[in-house]
Amino acid sequence: SRDSAAMAEPVANAAAPAPAPGRLRNAFGGVLCAFTLILIGVLAFSIRLFSVIKYESVIHEFDPYFNFRVTQFLSKNGIYEFWNWFDDRTWYPLGRVIGGTVYPGLTLTAGSIWWFVNALNIPLSVETVCVFTAPIFSAIASWATYLLTKEAKGTGAGLMAAAILAMVPSYISRSVAGSYDNEAVAIFALVFTFYLYVKTLNTGSLFYATLNALSYFYMVCSWGGYTFIINLIPMHVLLCIVTGRYSSRLYIAYAPLVILGTLLAALVPVVGFNAVLTSEHFASFLVFIILHVVAFVYYIKGLLTPRLFKMAMTLVITVGLAVCFAVVAILVALVASSPTKGWSGRSLSLLDPTYASKYIPIIASVSEHQPPTWPSYFMDINVLAFLVPAGIISCFLPLSDASSFMVLYLVTAVYFSGVMVSICCTDIM
Template structure:
């Protein structure tokens, strides 16, 4: 049913094999497949699906520069799960292999290279990776010690963890400060600040796809999905799980970015 509805959406038709025969036709599949495997790993805790998710991410890196959306959205969801007290071993298995294996594979792509570890688009994934390990260590120690000893151990772990996070943030800040664009690409800055391209990079702003869409064109592009989105959001909360919370976060960020850049 979802595939049938999606097949009637004009914006998807123009970006699929039926419409453009462009790299985005491959990239859209890789994007959705990576998210599918990530959610599958969240539900099963299988290292096999986590490895496939990293390989699918590598496929996305090879096909389109929009892969940075993946490596920022998934860390946002992991951080959301940690903050809301939904940490689990399945969350760790779903995220850790994706960052380690996915980053190593992404660095093999000539166009990306060391940008996979040196640009600001990737820093959020590394910071959340450290936070995830600190939280995992806290949960592991909690299962070994008595409540009294756990308080002492947690103080030590959090102190060391915060010191490590501050050190990483300081290193990343030094790398970012050395770049005129603070380590961000012009396209990413245009997404975060819709007025950036028109002020500093006119060639990006001159492309019609990089302009914010008008309301008529926006509704025409997403077609029937505009009326099904509210029902989809409600269903995600009945009940709210790790997988459904990811779908809500995916929806919110997609609505924002599609409203900023009609790409």
């Protein structure tokens, strides 16, 4: 019986199926991709440490040092004191109510990191955490860029995009160690919000739609550039509707963002009711109404016969146009009393580059609000200036919901980066 068992063992081993070559190849590719992403993160972090290595670990520039003071106060006194803090050393002699006039995302992020590492008995100072916040989030932003590009064009394109973002000079200038400004965390929030939007477009998952609204809320907390998100995404939704690419996935990707995102944005004290009262947000509400009209049309199309559907379409279009005209009339009435028509001075400077120099000299006096010169543009954007045309062409091969969003993102990023230096320095094409 022992001999028969020994003879049966090789037969059993021979009958066991061998691992499929494709499965091994996929596993090796996944490990290689993860290893490459780790190297890209290390590169993004280490390349931004030259100021610390050459000099020392310090906060530099005015705004970063103000943010450092705010973070110090938060870590020492707690969040409730932070919301009600009146700082008499800022905007002297008037003073400043900090909780209602700053975007708290950067401060709360660094304060949370400081609390977490000290809870682990790692004795880091608040200053050290603030100095290294931007390099850490630059690595995370590179990984978010990989996820966004992977959803649109695949793994190879995602790795290339992550590597370029890690090394592009324009982003390095805004995320170097010691540059503790809002862009330190806001660029990651911007890219990650776009990734979750594209992910929801591809999957139609309400889970990712909810995460998208939460990521948008984090972006609102972090930087005033959140208005770029709440205008770019409605532009893409309208583009999909006009080109006949409406789907339930598009509805799921957009409707929760407008409702939940706007409610969450209104909770940020510096934004408040501006989330529903300023012109920067009106496009999202108008597209929200148009989306529901289109959704209702597609719904009744599946219920009615062609003749009844044609009659119903006439009624829906009539009522829809009446509602749209009423909404537009209300919006016009709301903004007519404002000399800037409900737009902020910085937004008007983006739409009309000559506006600030003619009407708001204090905005035009800031050098980063000026249009960049061609040499500085190409020095900041570097190789991306030559890869953008190739990227736009590749997004059309083939054209999908995700790739059409990337095309729209590229075109608007090129325009805004050519209008204002500060946006050129945070361009993430």
